[in-house]
Amino acid sequence: MTALIRTELRKYATTRLAWGMALAMFLLGAIFSGGFGALYVYGSLTPDGTPVSEVVPPLVLARLVYTAGIQVAYLLALIIGVLSIGQEFRHKTISGTFLATPRRGRVVAAKVVALVVVGALNGVVHLLGCLLGGGVLLALSDLPVFPEPAELGRTLLLVLLVLALWALIGFGVGVLIPNQVAALSIAVAAAWIVEPLLGFGLTFLDGAEWLAKYFPSQATTATLDLFTGVDPEFARTLGGAEDPLAWWTAALVLLGYAAVMTVVGWLLTRSRDIA
C-alpha cells in the first residue's frame, strides 16, 4: 500500500501541475493576506468607519488576515482533487493504473491518502504565502504578527485540514464526472456560484436559513473558527454565518462531504468499464 501511495505522489510530482499549483497557492496566499490585511488595517469596513484592526482583538485580526485567501485556496484544492482522477480519464492513463493495480479499491485508497498529503502540502505553501504577505503588512503597521501562537497555530492547522478535505471532495466530483473539463467547470461553479446563491436564496425562506450553515463554504469558515469574539452583526458583514456551527461540527460536516464523495467515487470506479 505504501508503494501505491508513493506512486500516486510521484504521479502528482512529475507534471508541471505540481509546481504551478504550489506557485499559485503561494502567490494567492501572499496577495490575499496582504490585500485583505491592508483593507482591515486601513479600510473602513465597520459602520462607523473605524478600521477593523481597531475593533477586533489581535488574534481575530491575525486569523482574518492569514485566512483571507481560503476561498481561493480551497477552490484550488478542489481542482487538485478533480485533476487527480480527471487527468487519468482524460489522458487514458487510468488503463495503465488499473493494469498495474487491478484491485481498484486499493487505487482509490492510495489516491485518497496521497490527496490528503498533497492538499496539506499545498496548504503549507499557501500559508507560507499568507504569512509572508499578511505578516509583512501587520509588521509594517506595528500590529502583532503572531499573537497567541497556540490559538493562531490551531487555526493554521485547521486550514491544512480544510484544504485536504476539499481535495477529497474534488476527487469525488472527478470520479462522478469523468469528463475533466465538465468536472472542473461544474465543481468551480458549484463552489463559487451555485452554493453562495443557494445560501443567499435560503435566507428568504422562513425556517430554512439554518440549512445554509451546513453548506461546504460556510462549514469551511466555521471550521476555521474565524469569528469567535467578534460582534455577530459585524461578523456577518465579513461573511460569517449568523449562528455558525461549532468548529468541530463544521469539520465533521466537511469530512462528511469528503467521505460521501469518496465513497461514491469508489463505488463508481469499482465497476466502471475502462474503454
Place this chain on the structure above:
Amino acid sequence: MTTPPTTVPSTDIEVRGLTKSFGGFLAVDDLSFRVEPGRITGFLGPNGSGKTTTLRMLLGLIRPTAGQGLIGGRRYAELPAPLTTVGAALEATNFHPGRSGRDHLRVLAGTHGIPDSRVDAMLELVGIPAAARKRAGGYSMGMRQRLGLAAALLGDPRVLILDEPSNGLDPEGIRWLRGLLRHLAGEGRTILVSSHLLGEVEQTVDDVVIIANGHLVRQGTIEQLHGDPATLVRAADPAHLAEALHGQGITAEPATEHGPGALRALTGDMVRIGDVALVAGVAVHELRPLRTDLERLFLELTEAPAHRNRNLTGDATPSTSTEEQA
C-alpha cells in the same frame, strides 16, 4: 534483452465464452480461443470487430457480460503482481502529455517496486533513451509505441498483449519489432498481437485468431490458413502436361484465370513438375508457387454476409478467388 537467454514458466491465455454487450449492441459474442506459450498469436479482425473490447476484458478493464478470460488459469484481477505476469500495451495514447516518458514508466514501476535501473534498461531496449526525459506530449506515434512497449516489458512478463503495436512504426521499426517478438517468444513467452491487417502480421505470427463482429471465424496456425501448397505452371501444351502430371500422381487443373496455358498443380514440389515436363517433352513457360492471398482470404472471412460489420454501411466487394492474380 538485458536479461540472459532464459526460458520463462509457460503461461497460456484462455478465453471462454467471453461476451460483452453495450446496451443492445453485442460487441463480443460467446468468444472462445486459446493462446499458446512460446508462440506469437495474431488476434485479427476488422476495426470494430471487438478485438480491443476482448483484450480489455482479458485485462480486467471491462467487465464481461458473460464468460471469462484466464491468464495461466487466473483472472487478471487475481494475479498477485500483474505486471510480472502480463505486460500489455493497449493504445499509443495512454500517456500524460506533460509527463516525461521515463517518469511515465517510473510511475508504473513504483507500484511493483521495480527499480529505476530497469526503467532505463527498457528505454534503452526500445531505443528511446534520449527522448525519455522529454515530455511525452511531443513524441511521434512511433516513439509512443516504443514507450508503450517499454511499459509492457517493465515487469519482465511471461505474457505480452499488444494492441496494434506496429501502428505508426516505420518499416525499420516494424522489422525491429518482429525480431524482438520472435526473440521473446523464443524464451517461451506467450505473445498476443492484435491487428486489423493480416498482411501486416503475416510474417510475424505463428497462430491466428480471426474474429468478425465479435464472433470467432477462424483459429489455427498460419500454415493451416495458407492451405495446401499449389504451383502455377504455364505450358505450351497444358493438356498434355496435365496428363503427364496425373500419371505421376499430381493433380493439375486448368487455371484460366491466370491466362492461357495455365495449370494449377496441387503440389509445392516445383522440381518434380519441371522433371515431369521434360520427360513429357512439354515446354514450360512459367513455373511459380501459387500462394494463398491471406489478405483476400481475411477479407472473405470477415466480410462474409454473416460477419459483415454492422458498424459500416455499403456492400463488401465479393471476391471469387483467394489466390493472387498477378
